[in-house]
Amino acid sequence: MTTTDPLMLQETREAPQVIARQLRENAALSEALAAALRERRPAYAVTVARGSSDHACTFLKYALETQLALPVASLGPSVHTLYGARLNLSGALVIAVSQSGAGPDVVETVRMAREGGATTVALVNARDSALAHEAEFVLPLRCGEERAVAATKSYLASLTALLPVIADLSGDTALALSLPRLPELLERALPLEEEARELGARYRFASNLLVLARGLHFGVAQEAALKLKETCGIHAEAYSAAEFSHGPKRLLAEGLPVLGFQSTDAAADATAHAYAELSRGGADLRTLGPAAGSTLTTPDTGHALTNPVSSALAFYLFAAHLALYRGLDPDAPPLLNKVTQTR
Template sequence: MTPPGPLMLQEAREAPQVVRRQLGENAGITQALVAALRQRRPPYAVTVARGSSDHACTVLKYALETRLALPVASLGPSVHTLYGARLDLRGALVIAVSQSGASPDVVETVRMARQGGALTVALLNVEGSDLAREAEFVLPLRCGEERAVAATKSYLASLTALLPVIAPLAGDPELVNALEALPEALEQTLTLEEQARDLAGRYRSLDNLLVLARGLHYGVAQEAALKLKETCGIHAEAYSAAEFDHGPKRLLAGGVALLGFTSVDAAGEAARRAYADLSASGADLRTLGPAAGSALTTPATGHGLTDPVASALAFYLFAAHLALHRGLDPDAPPLLSKVTKTR
């Protein structure tokens, strides 16, 4: 029997129940948001978030652009809160993502956007938060309390909360089916914990690591780099495998190791070729994701938009065990706290 372990592991293991609860309890809100988007037809979208939530927005950007052809940009909250600019967001879809809903700069930016005529949507876990009061639509993450400093289940729930909105707008029955089956796929992912622990053991002595991905998995790579810093004290950075040749590849001459996320969607073959070239050149590279032959192969979920959820969950198992291999407590990272309020 697997011991409970740190909170980070305990909360990551809740992912199947969180997604199942979210899909069931958000159905009415989802339908209302779909109707509003069909009526108001925003010409573009912007996201507002920080940290893990911003990395979830990277995944959502690819989802909205590839499925709905809706251009998406990331909005820096300080443009409004520090520089005083009131952006013209009339008609835009503004998506804010936050576990706590308490960061003043995100709250103030959403207030400004709604007052200016944007359709504002908040993906958040604390339903009575300031952000929930400012947004026109709220999609609850349904995580319950998240006590670990390192976000896990709230990040995963941020990846899934908007997918039931995208599916009908895109006319995508395969995504509907994949969402229904996703909790079971995440339960299968949890059976990989021993493999994740063993793979993590190979990285225990590293001080630097580069994380690569393409397309929908890029936001997962960003999140992975953050978690490696946060829980393991490893200096990690995320790069698109397409951009890696444009300068960052120079770091391999110093012996820096690589972790690559694989996929089986439209970006999968391009990522496979990039990783094969890197391995052939002698790079220390291991992979994680749904593609066959990955060092840690995650279950296929049936859709490109849901595969990153399983990949991220498998990575969380890896990261928590890597921290433990290094003699660290992933629940008590130095200098950090659960809620960071920026202005």
């Protein structure tokens, strides 16, 4: 591969180094945040984000709820910026995620939350951004410049930024030990690019695609559906593998193909059972993830909270090559800009 490859591929390949840098340079910041949360003991958390960052928040929701038993809700920024409501977030943990830190609605919501007594945390790449200035605590993503319109390394770094804090607060030794090894294990996912390219070839004429997952991988499925729309012009929708049978399954009768993320964690057996039923029913199903037998098997990183990072990285390789097969430039999706200003 060369520097003439799309930026989406080049930046995806940078992810292992980005995460190594993040873990190294954020160590003191993570310790300070963990100490503050241990002292303040928030009763619940809310997330504030849009687009890919909001999909990272779905992952963080499952991570915080499963590891810390901390309930997490997604906050719609327009509740404050358009409807004028000043929510009672006193004592809450408010987590805002943004690559640019420039979205006015996210910035204003964090300002409102902090003024109201919430503990505010920004996971942001642009350290001099308005969002970074408004939040009490900042965990930089450490991505460097991300030039492709489609976020890749910044999304992956958003998944990992809070993991050292979760490991500290939960006392999860296995997670604490797995994090330093994560960059090396992500490097092992990069040689999957040829397999990802081959998988992309079979969807080159697809108009629609269903993306399924459960639990910690669901935020990756949401991100996958967005990237398929954004870079490939495919109408893709993400569903929980549990919710899929409650109506959306009807779409299989129209011949829609399915891409399923498969984990090795507590959701693995239930997800595998759901996929087996779909296959028996004749679904055109391919799978991606660390589970043995997946169509595209990703490296097992040693912990349920880090495996989705490997899965997402492999998916980005797949999506970029799928766009190329369709004669599209994944770095220049029509009608889109790198930073979207919403209120």
